[in-house]
Amino acid sequence: MEGKDIGRGSGYKSKELENLSEGQTLMIGGKEIEIMGTISVEDFNSGRCFHSGVVVLSPTASTPSHLIMKPFSNPLKSSCQLQQEENVKDISLCKPRHDPYTPNALVMPRPSPKHQWLFNKAGLPLVDVVVDPYLMTHLRPHQKAGVIFLYECIMGMRSNSRFGAILADEMGLGKTLQCIALIWTLLRQGPYGGKPVIKRTLIVTPGSLVKNWNKEFQKWLGTERIKVFPVGQDRKVEEFLTSPLYSVLVISYEMLLRSLDQIQSIEFNLIICDEGHRLKNSSIKTSCALLSLPCERRIILTGTPVQNDLQEFYAIIEFVNPGILGSSCTYRKIYEEPIIKSQQPSATKEEKHLGEERASELARLTGLFILRRTQEIINCYLPPKTECIVFCRPAALQLQLYCKLLTSHAVRSCLLGAVESSPHLVCIGALKKLCNHPLLLFNTIKEKNRNPSEELQESNLYEGLADIFPEDYDPQTINENESGKLLVLTELLAAIHEQSPAERVVLISSYTQTLNLLQEICKRYGYGYARLDGQTPVAQRQQVVDGFNSRYTSDFIFLLSSKAGGVGLNLVGASHLVLYDIDWNPANDIQAMARVWRDGQKRTVHIYRLLTTGTIEEKIYQRQISKQSLSGAVVDLKKKSEHLRFSKEELRDLFILHESSSCITHDLLECPCDQAGTSKAPPVTSMLSPRRSCQLGQNHEKSSSQKHLSMSELMQWKHFSGTLMHFPDPNLQRAKENVTFIFQ
Template sequence: MFECVSGLNSAANIYGCILADDMGLGKTLQSITLLYTLLCQGFDVKPMVKKAIIVTPTSLVSNWEAEIKKWVGERVHLIALCESTRDDVVSGIDRFTGPRSPIQVLIISYETFRMHSTKFSQSESCDLLICDEAHRLKNDQTMTNQALAALSCKRRVLLSGTPMQNDLEEFFAMVNFTNPGILGDAAHFRRYYEAPIICGREPNASEEEKKLGGERSAELSGKVNQFILRRTNALLSNHLPPKIIEVVCCKLTPLQLDLYNHFIHSKNVKRAISEETKKSKILAYITALKKLCNHPKLIYDTIKSGSPGTSGFEDCIRFFPPEMFSGRSGSWTGGDGAWVELSGKMHVLARLLAHLRKRTDDRIVLVSNYTQTLDLFAQLCRERRYPYLRLDGTTSISKRQKLVNQFNDPSKDEFVFLLSSKAGGCGLNLIGGNRLVLFDPDWNPANDKQAAARVWRDGQKKRVYIYRFLSTGTIEEKVYQRQMSKEGLQKVIQQEQTDSSMAQGNLLSTEDLRDLFTFHENVRSEVHEKMNCIRCQNSNDTHRSITEGDANQPTNESGQSGHEISDIGGFAEMAGCLHELKSSEKQVGTPLEEDLSNWGHHFFPNSVPDAILQASAGEEV
């Protein structure tokens, strides 16, 4: 990393680097160490960097300022521009860029930099640029990306726990920003790298296509790993408690089934699928289905408001139980708590919270992409008198850290932390909780990974449980499949290639990904069906293999209800109450999350090594 930044690789056209460590591995501290080294050489050595700019999301400006002051004190002169008036920002930038300014480091948000980028046009205004959460630079056409690219500074360090987001083209944008031209232009990259790699990963690819795709992937990996430092959180396995990931497939309720089937068979939706239509309309339909999977209340609100998402739900008021919506003008009343049972996922969540509160002292983080869903979480907590905190896009920057500190304080009686994935997906340390529910999947797997990483971080003392809730047979399983496909692209930035024996169930054809508006009503899990799982030919064989064949051997990872398993002995012990952590317990191996063939596949909750989920599953799971 130091060699890249110092420019010693300039002969190879490498001036910058990407620190692509997973979340929780100290990218901030490593960057501060590098920054201090470059700014403050010895008395007889000229500093390699005089001016440095750190660009970060608005919510992390204060964090960076606090961390630099914590580790280097007053030895580095800095200014942080956060939540200031326009005049304060302008004067702060002028102070930093002044020819004889003593200020060495400027910490500024992406938005503020974009608005005032012309003030950094002088060639001497920056010697080192550090971009935190740099996956924001995945689109080289945005004004922010172009403003930063125009900065006259070759030494660039990008920090990202999730450098591979949606596709290789976005990855190219980040790489090209760091070291312009090293992979050719965008057209060459698409033709030479992206097309063969994607083609070779299709399930129906020929042997020649697979071979060419593998060769181009290896070549791309070799090039980018000259300046990408990639370390996974497997490094934390000796320092953190085990992490158990469980993908919980929940059936829709009768009300959700009626609404789902009515929607996907409506004339408007069929017309949108069969004809060329506006992308915004398709996205609105997708969002409507995702909200329906969370709770029918979100659809009721849409119908009542008459918003664009109403299309496809005509005549649907008749499906709703009148006692739930008997308030003034048909407003929501909740029906004395019975509203919870209108959603399969919400019903399972309510039981999970009840068992956690009664049987453990664990705290839980509930994550959703929609503030309307957070509203329902809040209502559930109020009705059942669970203490809760909430952080979403409306929470001020100054209040966020106070909420985090309150949740992490063991002396406080906090139980639930409600988190918007977009507002709090990065930079937060919520180790006060050791359970986290991803209530709805995001198209971008990095968003879910960022959110899930909030609890498995330095300082965590308990075993961590990550629950991914999916509504069976619905669009949510298709989103999850798409996540798995995107995750498979991570191999191009790994030093070693992933095992070629990875299940074909992870490689989805383009045609599969167009199949968003079909509903597989009678499957236990569409994800599992598409895997063509050899060891789960039918539910009876599955049950026998889990209760008999697997009883005396530890599992590496478990999925559909799945997990990464710790080294704690036999299955009988694992099936008990596991919230007490043994001092000798460690994470085993570094299994790839997207390789679902290596997970344990459970069709019956009583075989899942999580006593709380066993008790909470019910008929929905």
């Protein structure tokens, strides 16, 4: 049952094995085996034969009605006691809290007979559970469906004796509001006799969002209906312990570990973990702490569910519904290994078929308690959005330094030596810094010169680079002409500021040094700015955001670190967003770009992603949209860079500079358009001829069913050459000399 090999045997003829029947015996690996029965091919391929404990509760499941309507009554009890119990069950006391028959009322599903048999031992009358109309009027259709889904999971209606759920909606779909509606409903109502299902709820969240949760409760329910206790520097868990007023405790992951003893002394009936992909490793302290709490009802919220690492996927499932997929060993043997093996280029037909069957069964099982909706659902509620991928011509100094880096001993060792022992991540990091601005590379070189104790290979990377910089190079003075992206950015900001002074811009980078550089640019041009990065105290973050969103702010630019921003950041005060550098993980970039295009935004949104033409930034972008084997190694949100793995072929492709192309991404698409945004792109199937295995071209082995949506979307975008007289975006017109290509 655990999928372990307890013995292996050989020497039997296939005919002998085919003719085996129940009760017969044979020897395998020194053990006598008795045949108990036959497993069907379908059950084996799907893996269902290994799961005896996962039962779906069907509303049509039949249980004799008299067993439910007439529960066991103790014959030894006096008639007086029985009369008292009957009074408690008086139906007049068990009316729904809100009228289920009013138009548009959101009524939760009634429990099935089997559910009643399991969970209504006292035989209490059934009562409709109705979401408070005060909240219901604010819920959109997909949010109503989400509340019903969470209710069914938490009540154990979707799988037998399981009370967990994963709400994996993308950013902006209102996961917080759905949870607030669920909590408020369960705190006041229940299907059996109207008794509330929960008394106390624990919400664990990143530190930057503790106050945000408190504000959301106040926004949707006010301060009179429910008392929420956010743990902070000035409010300790002890106060929650001693006060009967509060029913919801909001605490950060870090504070949870510090206050675990007090938390364990409180009986919580529901636990909600925001940004639950933090729990992707079941052995870390946070996971162990939460698992130590005796609460079966658990919800994980994550806009970026872990889908590319099956062990991490198992960890978050194990947290919400322990044991539903069996032991870790069973899961690895039945699902992980066959699925991974089926995705290898060398996989046989049988291995591919088995992997597909097991993946399908895994999706079926997890679909009982995982709900995932994309942002397309709410697009109709949001204002229009224009997104531009802007390819910027590298400056002369950037090209010289780039070529020098590619011929360095360190890069050559990456291409010739063993990948594991090569400093390829250092080389990639140096190239990415150079794409942002040569000044960042110059500062690194100076730092290495001050600390010559660095590894020899790393010092080889910077050898001779200082000679390429002008002799009078001043690191205190930022020159826009030395960076193609910075030139485009300064022209873009000037155009936005001139055309509409009331508009505001969110400027995002992954690096603190780059944010420092951009901050100096703001000072030079007199732009008012706000900044939020890893150094911003958690207590001040929401204050910074609220100040920028205020209509009275004097700030034109919001400088944001994509890594320190946290989730739930709502920057609708701006309608323009510029992503200055690109991340290996597309989820990080998507999350960053969603800051301005979300609920509350009233104006048309313009998003610009800046890439340096022909450089490593284009290669990273290609991997984002191709979703091939490399992206599987880097797609996980929080993976450290040390876990990146590249083949020699992939590294060789990374370390190539394409000086002659205006956009190698467009070249690889083999698109026959006129590059003026007018001609219609041909069907995507013709675009998929293989070029290089690690680029946009697909491998021959891949079937047509595996064509990626992101690639077809890119073909449907408008394609513009940088040589056009008039650009599609008037804000980019001023920067046209430094723009080589645009996808819009």
